[in-house]
Amino acid sequence: MVRSIRVKHCVRCSQPAPTLFRVKYEEDGGWVFVCPHCWPQISENNSFYIYGGTWKAEKKKN
Numbered sequence: 001m002v003r004s005i006r007v008k009h010c011v012r013c014s015q016p017a018p019t020l021f022r023v024k025y026e027e028d029g030g031w032v033f034v035c036p037h038c039w040p041q042i043s044e045n046n047s048f049y050i051y052g053g054t055w056k057a058e059k060k061k062n
């Protein structure tokens with residue numbers, strides 16, 4: 001059996017994480033995903049920072 005595990009990698013540290021934040025942090029940059037560890041580093045004192053939501057590997061069923 002093959003489980004389909006959705007994995008995204010942080011754009012900063014290239015590590016996979018179960019929860020990532022969808023953000024923009026460059027003036028002309030696109031949407032990228034960063035892990036909670038790197039998030040403060042790209043968001044602090046960054047006027048280009050835009051928060052676009054939280055991505056989770058495991059979605060809860062309603």
Ligand SMILES: [Zn+2]
Pocket residue numbers: 010011012013014015034035036037038039
């Ligand atoms: Zn990271």
